Amino acid sequence: MNKILEVRNLGKIYGPGCPQCIESTGPDADTNLCPHCGSVVAIHDVSFDLFEGEILGVMGESGSGKSTVVKALYFDQPPSSGAAIFYDRDKQYELFALNAAQQRWLRNHRFGMVYQNPHLGLNFNISAGGNIAERLLMSDLMDYGAIRERAKALLARTEVLLSRVDDLPKNFSGGMQQRVQIAKALATQPPLLFLDEVTTGLDLSVQARILDLILEIQQELKTAMIVVTHDLGVIRLLAGRAIVMKYGRVIEAGLTDQILEDPQHAYTQRLVASAL
Amino acid sequence: MTPPILQVEGYGKHFQLHEQNKLIPSSHNVNFTVHAGHLTALIGPTGAGKSSVLKGIYRTYLPSAGRILYRDALGHEVDLALAGEHQILELRRREIGFVTQFLHCLPRQATLDVVAQPLLTLGVERPEARQRAAGLLLAMNLPQRLWSVSPATFSGGERQRVNLARGFIAKPRLLLLDEPTASLDPKTAENVIGLIEGLKAEGTAMLAIFHHPETTRRLADQVVELAPPPAVEELLKEIA
Numbered sequence: 330m331n332k333i334l335e336v337r338n339l340g341k342i343y344g345p346g347c348p349q350c351i352e353s354t355g356p357d358a359d360t361n362l363c364p365h366c367g368s369v370v371a372i373h374d375v376s377f378d379l380f381e382g383e384i385l386g387v388m389g390e391s392g393s394g395k396s397t398v399v400k401a402l403y404f405d406q407p408p409s410s411g412a413a414i415f416y417d418r419d420k421q422y423e424l425f426a427l428n429a430a431q432q433r434w435l436r437n438h439r440f441g442m443v444y445q446n447p448h449l450g451l452n453f454n455i456s457a458g459g460n461i462a463e464r465l466l467m468s469d470l471m472d473y474g475a476i477r478e479r480a481k482a483l484l485a486r487t488e489v490l491l492s493r494v495d496d497l498p499k500n501f502s503g504g505m506q507q508r509v510q511i512a513k514a515l516a517t518q519p520p521l522l523f524l525d526e527v528t529t530g531l532d533l534s535v536q537a538r539i540l541d542l543i544l545e546i547q548q549e550l551k552t553a554m555i556v557v558t559h560d561l562g563v564i565r566l567l568a569g570r571a572i573v574m575k576y577g578r579v580i581e582a583g584l585t586d587q588i589l590e591d592p593q594h595a596y597t598q599r600l601v602a603s604a605l
Numbered sequence: 606m607t608p609p610i611l612q613v614e615g616y617g618k619h620f621q622l623h624e625q626n627k628l629i630p631s632s633h634n635v636n637f638t639v640h641a642g643h644l645t646a647l648i649g650p651t652g653a654g655k656s657s658v659l660k661g662i663y664r665t666y667l668p669s670a671g672r673i674l675y676r677d678a679l680g681h682e683v684d685l686a687l688a689g690e691h692q693i694l695e696l697r698r699r700e701i702g703f704v705t706q707f708l709h710c711l712p713r714q715a716t717l718d719v720v721a722q723p724l725l726t727l728g729v730e731r732p733e734a735r736q737r738a739a740g741l742l743l744a745m746n747l748p749q750r751l752w753s754v755s756p757a758t759f760s761g762g763e764r765q766r767v768n769l770a771r772g773f774i775a776k777p778r779l780l781l782l783d784e785p786t787a788s789l790d791p792k793t794a795e796n797v798i799g800l801i802e803g804l805k806a807e808g809t810a811m812l813a814i815f816h817h818p819e820t821t822r823r824l825a826d827q828v829v830e831l832a833p834p835p836a837v838e839e840l841l842k843e844i845a
Contacts, residue, residue, distance in 0.1 A: 569694055584690050593621075593667065599624060
């Protein structure tokens with residue numbers, strides 16, 4: 330098995346930042362807000378590896394910084410510090426040293442993202458099929474007929490009714506919008522997919538089918554995934570390994586079954602004990 | 606004699622519950638070996654930490670003390686207590702199987718696919734994997750009408766059979782068994798004992814906890830008796 334992503338000492342501070350920011354925040358300080366300068370230390374010193382075809386869970390409650398990690402890696406928000414190396418076939422990319430055009434190329438060709446909020450992942454002014462076509466166009470597929478066929482195949486794979494290819498995303502249910510987002514993310518068959526709270530807020534039965542779909546895709550395409558969630562059930566179902574975050578720091582990392590059955594950190598013990 | 610596949614030296618496990626500020630001892634100073642084609646049985650009263658030993662080897666628990674030396678298929682020695690997560694996942698995929706008392710599987714998945722799963726992750730084609738799964742379920746006396754539905758609604762004994770079939774299918778080099786025959790009727794238990802003997806003959810090394818002393822007597826080549834761990838105060842003295 331080969332490494333696909335190496336993240337080292339990733340940090341993100343919102344605000345001016347001061348020399349005391351780091352020591353005044355984190356799980357021990359019980360806050361991510363620096364009392365000296367008012368900056369928010371969203372994440373600090375986050376490091377992990379991801380292997381090909383592996384699903385890594387990132388768990389923690391609101392404000393733990395878990396979404397900031399994937400948003401930094403997907404170039405939505407540049408980090409304040411740290412490095413990440415993406416290993417792609419025989420190439421390797423130092424993500425935060427790339428220029429904007431190179432970052433856009435990776436986003437469009439080699440990464441995929443599914444957001445909790447479909448408004449972030451989909452263009453609501455164009456049809457479901459159009460959304461997928463947009464991504465295919467960005468990745469250099471130009472033939473109209475080929476694009477339409479590929480879009481239809483992707484929507485069929487994610488179980489969106491083909492009769493609705495030309496409908497606008499706003500006329501879809503929440504579960505359907507997530508399916509279109511997944512189809513769009515998969516359009517270029519990226520080796521790396523980020524999933525940010527993709528089932529949060531959906532009905533339980535819809536959640537279950539989306540999770541099944543994600544697992545099937547992972548088994549078919551061997552896509553490596555980073556799954557951000559506050560839901561222990563999602564972690565248990567999808568992830569082989571997991572990291573636990575609190576106030577921007579990784580407080581525990583391990584095999585998923587070990588974290589759930591033998592959690593080491595006081596916070597993780599409380600989290601696992603309070604799961605329904 | 607060939608070197609053992611597994612050598613456990615001074616294994617110990619305790620849980621530190623931060624919230625209640627408590628130390629819970631689970632296993633203490635456990636030593637034994639497991640050889641290819643042999644079955645080592647763990648015995649001892651409830652609370653002696655038998656399951657905790659199996660979970661420590663599988664790394665569902667992080668061991669607190671000792672070494673768990675495993676000799677892999679290439680002949681390399683790995684201390685499972687210290688091995689990296691990816692190495693453990695790879696060993697779980699290819700070499701080390703675990704049949705627990707409870708069936709953990711993906712919901713909404715047909716029983717046949719649950720059992721075939723270990724083969725699919727090894728790259729066996731689905732039709733062949735399902736065919737081998739069917740063969741095992743037949744040997745376990747699981748009624749054929751249940752094969753296409755999820756085990757979610759199954760009785761304890763039926764689930765246990767699914768669990769065993771999934772554990773046996775990939776013929777792991779080391780198989781950990783936690784009371785595999787506890788909730789089976791006598792006839793099915795007999796079939797399972799036959800399957801265990803078959804796997805042993807093919808060279809699988811096994812570490813098992815059996816509910817019935819009679820099963821231990823019939824299957825075990827080596828019996829290791831565990832004593833309950835000492836009280837917390839003793840443990841603390843030792844750590845200090």
